[in-house]
Amino acid sequence: MIYRSKNNPRNVLIRAPNWIGDQVIAYPFYYFLRRAFPTARIRTVCVPWVASIQYSDLVNEVTVIDVPKTRNLRARLEATEKAAAELRSSGPWDLGISLPNSLSAAWLLFRSGCKVRRGYPGDGRALLLTDRVSGACSSEVMHRAQAYMNLLPEVAKPGVPADLFWGIPPENDLDPGVPGVTTFDPLTSWPDAIPLVPPMGDYWCLAPGSVAESRRWSVEGFADLADRIIHERGWPVLIVGGAAESTLAEQIKSKVSHPEKVIDQAGKGSAVSAFAQIFRNARFTVSNDSGLAHVASLCGSPVHVVWGAGNPNRTAPIGPGKTKLTLNPVDCWPCERNTCDREQGAIECLRLIQPETVWEEIKRGLRI
Numbered sequence: 001m002i003y004r005s006k007n008n009p010r011n012v013l014i015r016a017p018n019w020i021g022d023q024v025i026a027y028p029f030y031y032f033l034r035r036a037f038p039t040a041r042i043r044t045v046c047v048p049w050v051a052s053i054q055y056s057d058l059v060n061e062v063t064v065i066d067v068p069k070t071r072n073l074r075a076r077l078e079a080t081e082k083a084a085a086e087l088r089s090s091g092p093w094d095l096g097i098s099l100p101n102s103l104s105a106a107w108l109l110f111r112s113g114c115k116v117r118r119g120y121p122g123d124g125r126a127l128l129l130t131d132r133v134s135g136a137c138s139s140e141v142m143h144r145a146q147a148y149m150n151l152l153p154e155v156a157k158p159g160v161p162a163d164l165f166w167g168i169p170p171e172n173d174l175d176p177g178v179p180g181v182t183t184f185d186p187l188t189s190w191p192d193a194i195p196l197v198p199p200m201g202d203y204w205c206l207a208p209g210s211v212a213e214s215r216r217w218s219v220e221g222f223a224d225l226a227d228r229i230i231h232e233r234g235w236p237v238l239i240v241g242g243a244a245e246s247t248l249a250e251q252i253k254s255k256v257s258h259p260e261k262v263i264d265q266a267g268k269g270s271a272v273s274a275f276a277q278i279f280r281n282a283r284f285t286v287s288n289d290s291g292l293a294h295v296a297s298l299c300g301s302p303v304h305v306v307w308g309a310g311n312p313n314r315t316a317p318i319g320p321g322k323t324k325l326t327l328n329p330v331d332c333w334p335c336e337r338n339t340c341d342r343e344q345g346a347i348e349c350l351r352l353i354q355p356e357t358v359w360e361e362i363k364r365g366l367r368i
Helices: 020-025 027-036 048-053 073-089 103-111 144-149 219-233 243-255 272-281 291-298 355-365
Strands: 011-015 041-046 061-064 093-098 114-119 204-207 237-239 262-264 285-288 303-306 323-326
Touching (some): 011 103, 041 048, 041 073, 048 272, 073 103, 093 103, 219 237, 219 243, 243 262, 272 291, 291 303, 303 355
Parallel strands (some): 204 237, 204 285, 285 303, 303 323
16 A cells, blocks of 8 residues: 655545534635645545535545434444445545544544544544644634644645635725635536526525524514615515524514515525525625525625624634624623523523614625
């Protein structure tokens, strides 16, 4: 079995992030990896729900891991071993990089036969890594996009930081902005996507879903905001999300004064990549702190996030689309918990954000 140096690898294995937002945030990592090793065979390993947003123009192959519905440890180990056996047979792998910080991600690279295994050494996995990268991914001062870029081999690391990768959009008519390293084309990166057709004319997108309750603004808040935008601009709202957001979309539509101005596309796409053209053509997108906020920004939509318990220094959307946030930094913020543990004033960081404030900040920040 012949291996190549990590500085000139022929075969590279990447354990991709498990969350939609993190996969989008990782785009600069993939871009610079491919730029450094243009002829390398690069394969990503991912969970099913991010398979549609692997970047076909930057990687050669994608392996989707089976995720058992049960949380049984044995079932999960067996699924990992099954994937590792398939990867071993298609090796050898000169270089493996673990973007998730989990023990299981490092174990997969180890069992797949990667000669060099790079990653952050937390979660008891240091012995599984040959290249332990200093500087925890959970650093409060480091955006996750930069943390991913820091995992690149030295020969692949660029001179540009993550926050300048997409450039800086102009703030006003006198500001030329700063050009980015590249542009993003969903048709090139996601060629297998079956896109939803955007409506004719002006519209804006609303992505009201989020896995964590500490990052979900209220149905009433979104409905009130939609009423204000419809009344002031006349633009219909197009609600996007997965099947899990279908009920949420129906609830919002039922509370809007002009339901005929609501276009419900929640659960309509075959995968998250199906919303790419809808985001690209929208006047702007309003979202919770969720994966779709990142996808919208990557596809070029101006994005305004109603921000909850997360830390924007680490996980705010970074993309070609201009991004602004409405924050309510109470004394316990940012806790980064998925559920609020306060008995009094639960989720104040979100609950006290008012629709009129969000709309005024959208108009000012996104120049609507």
